Amino acid sequence: MYVRELMTPRVISVKPSDTLATARRALQTNRIHHLLVIDGERVVGVLSYRDLVRQKDDATVSAVMSRDVRGVNPWDTLKSAASMMIGRPHGCLPVIESGRVTGIITTTDLLRAVTAPARPA
Numbered sequence: 001m002y003v004r005e006l007m008t009p010r011v012i013s014v015k016p017s018d019t020l021a022t023a024r025r026a027l028q029t030n031r032i033h034h035l036l037v038i039d040g041e042r043v044v045g046v047l048s049y050r051d052l053v054r055q056k057d058d059a060t061v062s063a064v065m066s067r068d069v070r071g072v073n074p075w076d077t078l079k080s081a082a083s084m085m086i087g088r089p090h091g092c093l094p095v096i097e098s099g100r101v102t103g104i105i106t107t108t109d110l111l112r113a114v115t116a117p118a119r120p121a
Contacts, residue, residue, distance in 0.1 A: 003081050004074035006113055007095045007103035013038040014047065014061050021057035023047055034092040034106060037065045043101055045069060046090045071096040072105065082110050 013036045014023050023035055027049055037045035045065030055064055071094040072081045081093055091107035 001078045001113060002074065003072050003076045003078060003095055003105050004103075006078065006109045007074065007105045008109070009103045011036055011094075011101055011104050013101075015039065016044060016060065016062035016065070018061045019057060020052055020055050020059050020061065020064065023061055024052055024057065027052075033108075034090060034104065036094050036101065036104060037061055038101065041100060043069050043071065043094045043096070046092060046094075048090050048092075066090055069094065071101075073097060074102060078110060078113055081105055085110075 012026055012030050012032060014026060016037055016039055026035055027033065033049045035047045036043050037047055045067050046069055047061055047065045051064050066089050070084055072084060074095055074097050084093060085091060085107060093105050094101050095103035095105055
């Protein structure tokens with residue numbers, strides 16, 4: 001199975017200059033746990049719900065985000081994506097194709113795949 005089969009194509013993102021209040025609203029409104037931080041068309045960070053704990057709302061996203069972002073290709077296998085997530089601070093990876101963000105895949109997506117009923121051959 002490939003990343004493209006499980007990824008969420010609708011990516012919710014924030015800018016590095018946005019406040020944490022804006023990021024909190026985006027997380028709560030969309031009922032998600034991870035935001036990609038995008039500057040122009042480039043992913044420059046990841047922000048998770050956990051990053052916002054004990055942070056002031058007027059701080060900027062860039063002050064709190066994780067900058068060490070690794071992405072996957074839609075044609076990468078789920079096993080490859082899962083391996084990339086091991087030991088990483090965030091349970092998500094941006095899905096990037098031809099230099100453009102086309103989705104996001106999370107540990108929840110991978111767990112759904114593992115726990116889904118087997119498909120008939």
